[in-house]
Amino acid sequence: MKPWIPVLGCVLLLVSRFAFAIDSEPPFTNPVLEHRYEHLLQEIRCLQCMDENIANSDAPLAADFRRQIHAMVGEGESDAQIKRYMVQRYGDFVLYKPPLQANTWLLWGGPFLLLLLAFTAVALVIRRRSRLADQEQSSR
Amino acid sequence: MRRRLVFILPVLVLIALIGFFWRGLYLNPTLVTSPLIGKPVPDFSLPRLHDPKATFDQNRLKGRVSLVNVWATWCFACREEQQMLLNLAKQNVVPIYGLDYKDDRQSALRWLAERGNPYTAIAFDSTGNVAINWGVYGAPETFLIDQHGIIRYKYIGPITTEVIQRELLPRIHALRREGT
Numbered sequence: 335m336k337p338w339i340p341v342l343g344c345v346l347l348l349v350s351r352f353a354f355a356i357d358s359e360p361p362f363t364n365p366v367l368e369h370r371y372e373h374l375l376q377e378i379r380c381l382q383c384m385d386e387n388i389a390n391s392d393a394p395l396a397a398d399f400r401r402q403i404h405a406m407v408g409e410g411e412s413d414a415q416i417k418r419y420m421v422q423r424y425g426d427f428v429l430y431k432p433p434l435q436a437n438t439w440l441l442w443g444g445p446f447l448l449l450l451l452a453f454t455a456v457a458l459v460i461r462r463r464s465r466l467a468d469q470e471q472s473s474r
Numbered sequence: 475m476r477r478r479l480v481f482i483l484p485v486l487v488l489i490a491l492i493g494f495f496w497r498g499l500y501l502n503p504t505l506v507t508s509p510l511i512g513k514p515v516p517d518f519s520l521p522r523l524h525d526p527k528a529t530f531d532q533n534r535l536k537g538r539v540s541l542v543n544v545w546a547t548w549c550f551a552c553r554e555e556q557q558m559l560l561n562l563a564k565q566n567v568v569p570i571y572g573l574d575y576k577d578d579r580q581s582a583l584r585w586l587a588e589r590g591n592p593y594t595a596i597a598f599d600s601t602g603n604v605a606i607n608w609g610v611y612g613a614p615e616t617f618l619i620d621q622h623g624i625i626r627y628k629y630i631g632p633i634t635t636e637v638i639q640r641e642l643l644p645r646i647h648a649l650r651r652e653g654t
Contacts, residue, residue, distance in 0.1 A: 394576065395602075398576075398602045399606070401601075402603065402606050422509055422510075423508075423609035424508075424509070424609050451487070455483075462477075
């Protein structure tokens, strides 16, 4: 076997991810716009399929969302404006990453709260153990 | 006492979590309430299904309580729903406007000719752009619009006799009373 064949295979495999793209919108010639557009697709949820963003969904609604966002990016709207447009029509759920606001603080803070709780528990246990060890030593 | 708390607290936290997840199991994530409720219908202008030269816009939805039903011939649930809409239309309580969503004009016309047409007028949204502006994410969906053109209620999914009796008619009558 020629040594370059596996290398070529790897390269092809890497490149082939572009073949999985389902987006039918023409790419922007301006790479900044294209980057922003692709980033937005990652952040908007396909409401027809729930657990997919619109970059990865081939649902008809996702295609409509992509067309809408492509048009808005082309018209010079900012990321915040585009997200606001979607949220005003579909609610916060349309954002893949929930916004940090009054009704989501537990969602964002919850893990840290649990971590704090766990640390407190560990600290308590360690303190008690060391106290027990001290008592044992002093009773000896 | 403190020692007992160390054991009880994690159990309480676990029970609380189980409670949340248990409830989450029975929530339907597709029933997100529309943020457009209480807001005026978005501006739009679409060709009419039966007459492409005529337009249908938001002004048509002002002046009296009306329903706007999003439907399409490719939508399976719309088949059953159409019978319900025909019954409701016969009662003559409220005009039902149609938003034909991402459809083929010829199939839509044929469907209405064959199965009956419950709609007072139908806007034809071939691209689905107007539907996005209305926050639509599938067919069928039904909006209740008051006399000032404000969206007051939205029902997602096919309308049944029960939905008409329980959800739509009481709201329609309440809006009428509010308006007079």
